[in-house]
Amino acid sequence: MIVAQVHARHPRVALYYAPPASSAWWREGCEWLGRDPESGRESATSVHDVTHAPRRYGWHATLVAPFHMAPGVELADVLASARAWAGTVPRFEMALRAEALGRFAALRPAAAHDDATLRALAGDALIALAPLRKRPSHESIERRITEGMSGRQIELLREWGYPYVFDEYRFHMTLSDSLDDANQRESIVSDWTRRIDTLGPLPVHGAALFVEPEPGAPFMLWQRLPFNNVQDGA
Structure with a gap:
């Protein structure tokens, strides 16, 4: 089913970090949100009423x-890049902490150096995929400017x-x-603080391409992208 959906006429594509499919981190997060975006399987969860938006995007x-592809670009081109x-x-592993991020509950890197590493990693990924992305229209960009944005964010x-992006x-x-x-x-933060103690460090062993086959549809995990597992000096 997922393979058929990603070949929709005008899908949006996103490059996400996703925990390894075999990890407890993947199972725990999918169970919490109530949907596995790789298999499409949904599950009952007691927090369905507060996870509508993240459930659509997947763990x-x-x-x-998410972006539309530039004219002439195919999913195969995005996958290759x-x-x-x-x-x-x-590959690396990192400690996480649960916290309130504005009006949301979220997991964030516990150490500043891991936060910086991921900021650089995301910037490199954006540059790598930039030639494949369709640039939004001037009108759509201007509509997305909100009062709370900083000058840098608008830029x-x-x-x-x-x-x-970037900084x-x-x-x-x-x-x-x-x-x-x-x-x-705070209740969600407390709950996940306990879960983190059990789950241990987050394995940052790969990324994944997610696809939204049509506007408003749930994002599906299409392709996993393993990181390099060769250690320096090995």
């Missing part, structure tokens, strides 16, 4: 935000079609919808 952290980029990235939006990028794995209730956010 992930954004590296390159993304695979070439992933092959240059060394990045106009240049790259997305405001949270404005923050790696995060979203756990909830936007929540008005601070106590609800």
Whole structure:
């Protein structure tokens, strides 16, 4: 089913970090959100009422935000470029912490150096895929400017079609919808703080291409992209 869906006429493609399919991190996150974007399987969860938005996107952290392909570009072209980029990235593991990120609950790197590593990694991925991305129209970009954006974010939006790239990028794995209730956010943070203690470090062993076959449809994990597992000095 997933293979058929990704060959829709005008899909959007995104490059995301996703935990390894065999890991407890993948199973735990998919169960929390209520959907496995790789198999398409949905599951019952007690937090369905606060995970509508992240459930549609699937368990992930954004590296390159969803984009339409430039004229003449095919999914195979995106896959080839993304695979070439992933092959240059060394695998690592990192500690996470749960926190309130604005009105959302999310997972973030616990150490500043891991945050910086992922910021650089996402910037490199954006540059690698930039020639394949269709540039949004001037009108659509201007419509996305909001009052709360900084001057730098507006500059990045106009240049790259997305405001949270390069120095404005923050790696995060979203756990909830936007929540008005601070106590609800803190309850999720406390829950995931306990889960992190059990799950241990997050294995950053690869990325994945996700596809939105049509506007508003759930994103599907199409292709996993393993990182380089050769250690320095090996």
